[in-house]
Amino acid sequence: MTSKIAADKPGTFALLNGDEAVARGALEATVKVAAAYPGTPSTEILEAIAEVAKQFEVYAEWSINEIVAAEVAVGASMTGVRAIVCMKHVGLNVAADAVMTLAYTGVEGGLVIVVCDDPALHSSQNEQDTRYFAVHSKLPLLDAGSPQEALDMARYAYELSEKLHLPIILRLTTRVAHGKARVKLGAFEQINRRPNFDKNGSKWVMVPSNAIRQHRVLEKRLAEAKHDAETSQFNIFEDNNSEIGIVGSGVGYYYARSVLETKKFSWLKLGFVHPFPAGMVKAFASKVKKLIVIEELRPYIEENIQRLKLDVVGKAELGLEEIGEFTPDKIREAFAKLGLTDKPEIPQQLDLPPRPPALCPGCPHRAFYYALNMLNQSVQCDSDKCVGCDICEYVCSFEKEGIFNPLKSRIRSVRIKLINNTAITCKACINAPCVAACPEGAIVQSKQTGTVTVDWEKCKGCDWCIESCQYGALTLHPVTHKPLICDTCGGDPKCIPLCPESALSLKGRSDDKIVTGDIGCYTLGVLPPVKAIHSCLCMGGGISPAAGMYPAG
Template identity: 80%
Template structure:
């Protein structure tokens, strides 16, 4: 049964978003090869094509990155068939090496490069404007303002591409890509072409002598492209005899029409924006006395009109920033400054509870981050609960010294007054000052756990370590006059369960290591309560950033966190680099077997292609070893004990290493029975304050698990220090 995308009923209508409309336009143009890498807001283009690929004879693939996807589409277009590559705006940066030279070589079959910009950064790290890339690369660009234009431009772009023998960039923005509209479908062309490659190397091999010739050819093509832009159906004027002309592109143009009485103004819509149709603009300007430009992000149209020596009212006069999205309200407010509209009072915002982004319930990344934070632990005291009873001191002295004497305790209770009390233990400081202060080198610190050990055969009892501790956490044995320092009882402190007020808990820390991040769900590890990720630049950058920090001389152990898809995309070169240059970096590959953040697309490690066919499973451990990494460990992040043990092993290791945190995304597997809080709960807050699963919440003094959110991963059972969480048996 044909879907709404593949139905062959010209003139009928379908409700499509901009991405789906682009796919439909490519289908109507008889596209044969489609490639992409997932990236919001462009993902649905390839997804839509993949769903009908077998039905329509289209080859569709998720490539490992945007550069590869572009090169696949280029290869197809070199043989004379029509191809499409789609990506988000930052993906164009990855593909730019190929795209810049592609303008010189040109193409045989029609090729469109669909780029979705993301004003307001809904799911991106910058707000770059692809219109400027078109100028930089000298590739013609169409700018869609709604789903209907997206379909029509995608279809027509192939005709333009084949006239010019150039690829065409089709630009969408988030609102166009994800906004739905009633779209009129066109005729589905049936173009049958045999894929044939012209083996004339002078055309395709850009050695300097060929490239300089092709550059001249490109300049001639751009002259022709400008004429096409001047006469394009996507650039149209509506002359209403007004003294005021509104010029715009994209959604900004339609927002302006929605807030003004259209019959009182003349309009110029620009859709084919590079090369810039300067003659059309000058003709339009000659019929009005005032030009107002409405466009999103940077002032591309405004700058081009200014070069024509025409006076305009632009962003600065309208108060429209180059930052964020335009909205009808913003456009109305800007136009009100020219007395064209009456500024309306803004509607009162609905008072909704905040909903910050968070890792999903059961997320494997949260479990790993918790283990990483908890590798170096210390006993923490909640001063609002501590009553200063001193029971913890007695428990410690019995456990460690076999005597009922609080003066021999490694935990110290500070009684400030009748109300404020708190207990102090060793904080396992980074590069602990007490260790450095000891003149006899009697104190040593474990790289694995941060625990301070006292060698009593070397200690002279000078107590310089006591003076060096800014927390006052070191006690002195009254008998031996030697320091007593908490060692956390090997990870199971006996003081914690004895506290009658549940004021003590074993907590980790994220400030004793450096964690560079990357692009993916796991980037949310920067937010509380996880607070593990400390940097994120672009796809694959975390590994090389980590190497740079190590070579610069940082003292902390450096971890670089990257997802499995991002590793395939851009991480392998960085891994080779740290192996080659011997950087003491641990690369943590968060392998959940899917591209989760953009909607669960398959990866080279999943065993499936975009078209649903079986594929070879590319195994990350084998890649890591083949790239020169000798220390490669794999853990199940749900097994916190094993994960922390592996992390301690990594902390002791000096050299490049890989730790693979492998477990399938919980959104792809059947849920287990939910968990519940039992009467053993003391309200210590470890599960909410440090672990932070969205299914667990604290209401007053009571902790609850929402069974509708809980996926039954069971990690919280291991997190709870009082065994107060259990599985609900059906």
């Protein structure tokens, strides 16, 4: 089946999400190298390019992290080839070392850095606002508010990049990246370039003497970018002879237009947001009596307008937080506070069960965490279910000793206070104190499973292990006076299925914990890995064959 983004039908329309639109825009601009590290909501950009990489002779690569992806794209750009690198907002932190210096060196071939922010933390660790990174790095930034803008900005960004000799940051947010819209396709440019690297050390090698000179070059380029922002096709001025002017960017701007009577207000849509088009904003402000700003996350536009000594109605007056994402209802409610529209009807809230995220079947990380969950397992008891029937003790003693005698059980049923009961077993502590306490080396802990076992031949019955256990999980055998300790029956405890109240379970150290790290934050269960052909395109790891990566040439 032919990919939607590959259709050579300029002027026609296709239903694309924002990520696919970026991919299409890059292909229209004759991108030849695409690199990324997968992370929602940016993953589908490279996925879409990879699907048609062979057809368009594009080298597409899932890199091992964002800085490697950035450097792959930078290397291509240094030879005059157009390149794109894609990542989510937190990935930009990883790539920051390369990107900050790249602002000084500049580029030869057009380079677009696509960064997808994630308001409301749908799959992220924080709510960074990439517009402030653009200020920090002194790089131009385009802020897409719709899939159509995503396509148009991606294509235009290459022209701007080669004009300024700077990488261009293209920012999307989750709703733009994943929302679908009818997008008008453009024509594919025909640019044939032979890669050529100019070994100019004074430009590419940022030792202090070169860097200070290139910093001055960067300031000149940024001044030129400011002029481009003032006249940009993505900064749209709509004068409706109203006393109230609304300035906005991103998807929030379109939400405002959807809930308000547009002809009652004048509008300024900012798409080229850094450098900030101060002149255009001043001209707009001169035609209205009140300025209202609509923008998600941090008040970037609001703060820049305040620096111009202009009065502005911003987040505080509208009751809009810097936290989370906007919805049309939130925007309507904010304007209702100012008496500019009716209050939205509050929909009935459904009491739905929570659905915490989980790793997908076939994810290459899943087998690792399944193995991790198998470590340091122990039999645990839910005291709310336990009734103190002592059946677990009888089952254990019969399994281990061939006799129904609770005194010979490795699990102990105890009463807590007056009415609560529980069962105590070895917790398979990491670096178990009982192992360290044994002077004879009779107690050992498996490095593979964490299970603690006793060598009765070595044990002298000193009881030091019992004193060292804070859980009281060790007891003495009534005949041998050697310690009794639960070994989970080799991973298949017989007491669990025979508990009449289902109070017992086998759990590992990482069960039901939030595991944080390079793959994000996900609740991991104990389901075994599932055989699957395709791997997860969201979190990375072993996904190149599944995505059909094709290195051109």
